[in-house]
Amino acid sequence: MSGGAIDLTLWKVLTFLFVGVALLWETRPAYGLAYLGLLLFFIFQYCQGKATERLMVERLVGECYLFPDDTRSLTLQVTNPTLWNFAWISIADRIPAQLMTGKRPKRSVFALSSRSSQEVTFQITARERGVYCLGPLDVFVGDFFGIRTQRFGVVQEQTVVVFPPIYQIADLALPARLSFGSFKALWRMHPDPTRLAGLRHYQEGDRLRSIHWPATARTQTLQVKQFDHTVTATCVVFLDLYKGNYAVSKFHVGTELAITTVASLVNYLIQRGEACGLVSNAILAEYSSENVVASHEGALQILPRQGIAQLTQILTVLAGVKAQEKKDFLHLLTECAHLSEGAAIWLWVVPKDTPELIERAWNFVKKGRQVLIFVVDEVCHQELLHSSPDSPLQVFHISTEGAIVS
Amino acid sequence: MKIKQLLPALAALFSFSIVALSAQYIGLLFPAFTVPFWLWLILLTSSLESAYYATYYLNRRTPILVRFIELGLWLLPVYFLCGRVIESFLWPGFLVLISWLIARGYGSQLAFMERVADYLGDQGASTVSWEYESLASTDYHDLPIKYFWSRLYACGILIALLAIAFHNRGGSLKVAEAFHLTVLGSVALVSGLALQAGAYLFRLQILWGYAQADVSPSLTRRWIKGVATLLLLVLFVVNVAPVNYWPLTAQRISAIARGLLIKGPRVSMPPMTSQDGSPQFEGEQDLLFPEEVAPGPWGIILALSIFFVFAGLAFLILFVLGFIVVHLVGAEVERLKGLPKLAVQIYSGLQRALCQLFHAMRNARTRLQVRGNIPDSNAFAENVVKRPARRRAAAPENVRIMLRRIAQEAGKKGLVFHPALTPSEYGRMLMDHLPEASRVVDGFFAGYHKVRYSNQEVSISEQENLLEIGADIITKIENLRGDESHGKVGGT
Known part of the structure; x- marks a missing residue:
């Protein structure tokens, strides 16, 4: 993941000013303001940045095979292994137009507590034959106070194969x-036991396994199975x-x-x-x-x-x-x-x-x-x-x- | 509860705490400006009124007169409580005005944030780049968040300056005063940061709505939980972290600098005094207008010119003032036409808010009853007899709440009340799945139709009976869960 930090120079400079004022003129309110600035614009941002680096996004489904008009749900899992609470995370998958019907899939937004994970589901509908690639994922992470929003591109691609339609x-x-x-052979060489053609009376030399016992019992004479001769x-x-x-x-x-x-x-x-x-x-x-x-x-x-x-x-x-x-x-x-x-x-x-x-x-x-x-x-x-x-x-x-x- | 409903309260609390804190410090600096305790209550209520009114009702078409009436409603009690002495009234009145104005600003900003559609114009929802909501972004749409940050820090700086001024005067705080200041400071900090976080969430929710994002239902709950944790941490750090430990303070630097100046080289300068002892610069002469120049034709021309210039200026000023007055009055007259509508809006809004509060309480009570699975009809009826007026007004709503409760419980079993279904159809569906209670279900839905859609007056006892039947149905549905614990009922 690569972070996209937003410039907070003005507010950081102001924080330094507050620190200077607090050190020079003292009093708890002045120190409080300085501490607040340090917490909001430095410490929390640093913690969030570090936690975001450890954020894990993975696709739960591997390669996906569909026929036209099939609809499939694809699931992503976002895991936060850190102790930091993420105020909001939004994820959007880049889905080719051929895998969408009507509106674009909605961007998912959720909060992620410490040491927890969240599953995000997207739906795709195969419209046209083709081999498509989903991703990369656009991930946005924000804090509670609107100070900083980070953007990441997660290279977790997934291939979706849409088969051509099959007709009768x-x-x-x-x-x-x-x-x-498989068709009938012109020369009777290989009788196909899966293609019963009929019965006939037993002739000398016929194999014992070709006798049709139910028919023999019914007719009280030995009956032999006849098969079509086929080649593949x-x-x-x-x-x-x-x-x-x-x-x-x-x-x-x-x-x-x-x-x-x-x-x-x-x-x-x-x-x-x-x-x-x-x-x-x-x-x-x-x-x-x-x-x-x-x-x-x-x-x-x-x-x-x-x-x-x-x-x-x-x-x-x-x-x-x-x-x-x-x-x-x-x-x-x-x-x-x-x-x-x-x-x-x-x-x-x-x-x-x-x-x-x-x-x-x-x-x-x-x-x-x-x-x-x-x-x-x-x-x-x-x-x-x-x-x-x-x-x-x-x-x-x-x-x-x-x-x-x- | 929607976050919008909470934000004006936070804004009012912040405005109140900042004004009260400033007033406390000013009172410590100048004892003549000490504020009475009753003023705090007025500060808080006026802030609340101002913030809520601005959030829900104020717009550009609201007559200015309404604002004056509003303000007058708060200032008048202050005037009377000050003993109708104008000198005593000025300072408390000013504080009320400031608190009211700060809260008004926040309320207006919240209303402005909600009107994002007016500013988006024809842009599609997908073009909303809400991801870059941040302080440093130069995007137009993040101004509301900057507004909140600027106010938070401006108020913080004001309090810090007052505290520094008090500290530099060598003032000492009594325990009670220190406690008051700490409590007010903590309230200001917590409410300010909570307002900031809430406003940001509110802003995001609006933009997510326009961007048609799929927002997790638990986001708001987790957000509030996360913010509460952070606020506790901030509160702890700000109140407990060490202060005044830096050796090189401004006082010490100035003392060192003063010492250096006193010990430094002295520059001797000749006294610049005249013979009579008063200082005079060389070559200085009195500038006098020669009297012989005054009369004569040139003097008359000059006087006339000056007269015409002044007359022209006066005319111009009067013209501009007249134009402004006419314009304002004209616009005000136009706005005043909407005053009755505004009054109705406020009345219905207040009524709705009270109803919501009342229903929330009723709902909680109904839930408790349902959870207990023992509908105590005697006690219920007794209660009704004791408070007939309230019961009569709220009973039809209670039947609706009961239907919602039934749908909620049944929904857990898979018997979802689909929006396409009418209550009657849903009732039939329930009857299919609760054959042993089909008569009860039928009775409830028949009663529901009567309460909800008919013009007939439904007696209190009938409504009570319906609620009891509803509770009975919920019990049946819960028993259904016991029977079919392996899965959901039906495939609706």
């Missing part, structure tokens, strides 16, 4: 059951945040829709138990944590994995990404294609399905990939919109009209 797949004008992730294909979502690809008039809307689409797709895939990764030509905004994502050749990359931790990581990255104007999406595909060799299904979220992009997609299809292109702005290849669900190259037009945030 249907709300993005996409088919309710997208044909990616790893998915990678490619996000295009190259500024030049977005129309200037729809830049903000377009980029936010692209990010929202990626978040919704990743959520859909991971909730289904698939492995999913992310590759993007975006850059991370200020305050974003760099260690959550591997940066390779100027691109953000998160390797495909399953589970909620992976979803959180991808959402955290998506909260802090922003568009850039150095690396084109086609360059990204060229540079990062080899990094996603293991992934069978590529999901591209782009503003437009340009001919170059479609051509590049066909190239990947020829190499055995399934490419699904999600267009957030303008669809150029209308014929691909109506491809069959089994088609290796499909185009979807994203729209959030009438969407309900999940």
